[in-house]
Structures are given as C-alpha cells and as structure tokens.
Amino acid sequence: MKLAEAKAQFIQTWGSLGAQWGINRTMAQIHALLMIMPDPLSAEDIMTELNISRGNTNMNVRELINWGLVERVLIPGERKEYFTAEKDIWKVATEIARERKRRELDPILKTLNQLQEVEGDAKDKHVKAFKDSIQGINKFAHQTDKVINSFVKSEESWFYGTLMKLFK
Amino acid sequence: MKLAEAKAQFIQTWGSLGAQWGINRTMAQIHALLMIMPDPLSAEDIMTELNISRGNTNMNVRELINWGLVERVLIPGERKEYFTAEKDIWKVATEIARERKRRELDPILKTLNQLQEVEGDAKDKHVKAFKDSIQGINKFAHQTDKVINSFVKSEESWFYGTLMKLFK
DNA sequence: CCACTCTTTCACTTTCTTTTGAAAGTTCAA
DNA sequence: TTGAACTTTCAAAAGAAAGTGAAAGAGTGG
Numbered sequence: 001m002k003l004a005e006a007k008a009q010f011i012q013t014w015g016s017l018g019a020q021w022g023i024n025r026t027m028a029q030i031h032a033l034l035m036i037m038p039d040p041l042s043a044e045d046i047m048t049e050l051n052i053s054r055g056n057t058n059m060n061v062r063e064l065i066n067w068g069l070v071e072r073v074l075i076p077g078e079r080k081e082y083f084t085a086e087k088d089i090w091k092v093a094t095e096i097a098r099e100r101k102r103r104e105l106d107p108i109l110k111t112l113n114q115l116q117e118v119e120g121d122a123k124d125k126h127v128k129a130f131k132d133s134i135q136g137i138n139k140f141a142h143q144t145d146k147v148i149n150s151f152v153k154s155e156e157s158w159f160y161g162t163l164m165k166l167f168k
Numbered sequence: 169m170k171l172a173e174a175k176a177q178f179i180q181t182w183g184s185l186g187a188q189w190g191i192n193r194t195m196a197q198i199h200a201l202l203m204i205m206p207d208p209l210s211a212e213d214i215m216t217e218l219n220i221s222r223g224n225t226n227m228n229v230r231e232l233i234n235w236g237l238v239e240r241v242l243i244p245g246e247r248k249e250y251f252t253a254e255k256d257i258w259k260v261a262t263e264i265a266r267e268r269k270r271r272e273l274d275p276i277l278k279t280l281n282q283l284q285e286v287e288g289d290a291k292d293k294h295v296k297a298f299k300d301s302i303q304g305i306n307k308f309a310h311q312t313d314k315v316i317n318s319f320v321k322s323e324e325s326w327f328y329g330t331l332m333k334l335f336k
Numbered sequence: 337c338c339a340c341t342c343t344t345t346c347a348c349t350t351t352c353t354t355t356t357g358a359a360a361g362t363t364c365a366a
Numbered sequence: 367t368t369g370a371a372c373t374t375t376c377a378a379a380a381g382a383a384a385g386t387g388a389a390a391g392a393g394t395g396g
Contacts, residue, residue, distance in 0.1 A: 003295055006286040010302065013279050020190045020272055024384075038297035043343080053386045058344060079341060079394080087301060089308045104188055111181050118174040127171055129206035133255060134178065140257045192354075211373080221356045226374060247364080247371060 007036060011050070026052060027060040031069055031085055035092075040073040040082035068095045098152045105145055112138040175204060179218070194220060195228040199237055202253035203260075208241040210248045236263045266320045273313055280306040 011032045018028025029050055034041060041049070046057050061083055064070035069092060073082040086092050115134050120127035179200040186196025197218055202209060209217070214225050229251055232238035237260060241250040254260050283302050288295035 001282070001286050003286055003288050003298060006283050006302075007298060009279070010283055010298075013276065017272065017276060022188045022190045026384075036298045036301045038293045054343085055345075055387065056385050059385090062344090081343080087304070089301075089304045093308065104185065108181065108185060111177070114169070115174050115178055118169050118171055120171050125206045130171060130175060130178075130204045133204045134174075136255070136257045140261065194354080222373085223357065223375075224355055227355090230374090249373080 007033075010036060024060060024063070026050070026056060027063055030057070030060050031064055034070060034083060034085035035087060037084075040075070040084040042080045042082050044080070046083070067099050094152050097148050101145070101148045101152070105141065105148065109138075109141055109145060112141055175201075178204060192228060192231070194218070194224055195231055198225070198228050199232055199253055202238060202251060203255055205252075208243070208250035208252040210250050212248070214251070235267050262320050265316055269313070269316045269320070273309065273316065277306075277309055277313060280309055 011029050014032035014035075015025045015029040018031075019025045030046055033046065033049055043054065043057050043061065046052075046061070047054060050057075061070060064085075065072065070083050070085050073084050075082055086095070112134060116131070116138060118127065118130060118134075122128060122131070179197050182200035183193045183197040186199075187193045198214055201214065201217055211222065211225050211229065214220070214229070215222060218225075229238060232251075232253075233240065238251050238253050241252050243250055254263070280302060284299070284306060286295065286298060286302075290296060290299070
C-alpha cells in the first residue's frame, strides 16, 4: 500500500470512529491528519488535505484545542499559525477521558443525586422500582467516576502502578 | 420531587446521554423507560409514555433487542408482546461494551493491521511518522481489546477478581 | 495610518438522521 | 377461511447537524 492511500484510509477510519462516539467527523479527521504528520500544518494545509472550507477548519481546530488534543505552534518568522497534535496515544486517551468526564459524567452524577430524592410510598412498586434503578445507576456512575479519575491522573495512581504497567 | 417528574427527567437525561454516545435518542429513552418500570410494557404503552409513533417504537425496540438490552416477554393469555429491560446496570454495561466492541473495535483492529504494511523508505520522515502513529494506535487498540474482553467475561476473569470486587 | 495577511464569524445551504403514519403483512381464534 | 388484533415496513416529511464562503475583524510591518 502506498503512503498516500494509507493516510487517506486512516483519516477516513478515524473520522467514522469519531462519528460513532459523538464526535464531529471533521474534527476527528483533522485530529487524525495532525497525528500522522511529522511537522505542524497550517489552516491552509488542512483545508487542502481534507478538502474542507476555511470556516469549517477554523471551527474544528478551535474545538480540538479546547479538548487539549491540538496545539497552536508559532514558527519563527512566519505569520501563519500552525497546528500539531499530541502523538502519544495514551495521552490522547487520557485527554479524551478527562474531557468527556467533565462534560458528561459530572453533570449526570449531579442529576442522579437529585433523582434519588423522589417522594412517595416505598411500598408502591413503581416508586420502589424507580428508586432501585436510580440507586444502582448512581452507584455505577460513581464507581465509573473513580476509575476514570484514576486513569486520568495515572502518573501517580494505584491504577497506573498496576494496570497500566501491565499493558503499556 | 414527584415520581412522574423524576421519571420524565431520568428518561430525558438517559436519552441525551445516549445521543452523546452515538446511540439514537429514542432508543435510549425507551431503554430508560423499561429500566425503571417494574413490569413489562407493550408497544402501545411505550408509544403513550414517550409520545412517539408506532413505527419508531417498533424500530427502536427491535434494535434494543439486537443489542441484548431488552427482551420480549409473553404474558400468558395475551396476544400482545411485552418488553422488559435488564435492570442490573453492570450487566447493561457489559452488554453495551460487548456490542460496541464487536461493531467498532473489531473492524478497526483489522484496518489498523492492514495499515501497518505501508510501503516506503523508512528514512522518509513522512513514512516514519505514519508508521509510528499507526503502530502506537494499533498497540493501544489491542490492549483496549484485551481489557474489554476481560470486562465482558468478567465472571471468570482476573479483571473481575481484582477490579470488579473492589468496586461492586 | 495604511495595506496586507491571516483568522474568525455567521447567515445560508447542504447533507444526513430520525420520525411519522398509512399500508401491507402476520398470526390466530373461531 | 375469515377477520380482528397486533406487528412490521417504507416512502415521504421534518428536524438536526455540519459545512460553506463571503465579509468583518485583528494584528503587523512599513
């Protein structure tokens, strides 16, 4: 397989992977592109490589920077901004985990805690079923939260000490 | 908070959670509804509770059954089909993990393996950067695969023995 | 302060997903 | 075999999400 072809396929695959996980396809594609390029790219470069518009490029690059997956790079003597992505996939994974936790899990934990305080006769089976479900989910969510926290600050944690070393 | 209100909010929350994770919103809502109901519901019941059409209900219930998250229940003497969802959230989580792995991770592993065989001079920095990225991701994916496998058949595994007991 | 280069914004368009509801299909008791 | 009860399908409509590109904005060197 030729490099160009392989590159295209990788970008394509990473893009649809992102889409399945609720991440904008273009955003994932830009990320893929920057991951496999040895040097930083300009907005122009990205537009050309992926055949997307200026506006779209700008929006999604900005979002990637928000996620902490991409960085602005200034090349001395150049006016343009360049962009580059973290290439250590473990760091990428922890960044994503951190970000999704913050955006999704944390609000859910809040909601679930509220939902536990539903009033009603504990003998009513509807009330009981509801409370049981919420309690189970709440417990699960808190445990998931713990696991993700460990993963995210894995440098120092027990999780890293045991699990990560086994795999990395 | 009243039960009805809490129910509505839970369904709503679970629905948008699903949406963020690439699962159809209605599908997640039906799942939420079935999880908190003590008894099985008919298609009619689901339509009424969620204000959705017959076709939509049918499609998404079928999909939930495919995922292994919902079961058909036949009530003796009744012609209608009833549906119920697994209420143990740990089982739900392993079902989802199993299914997403099968649908997403497995195909990716295949693609990544192919992409490693890109031809080209290893001294060309573009080729090198590409190969390095793919190799890193490939390794990561295989390790993720192992972890998920352990999680999915957690009854028997080391993963269960150590991790799960700590949390469950 | 102007001219130039690059970045950001945003109203509009396009594309993709989801939902609907009527019609066709299936099942089963009588 | 019929028809009532229920389920499934599917084409069309609605809705949501993403992408475009022209115009406005920002920063910089002359």
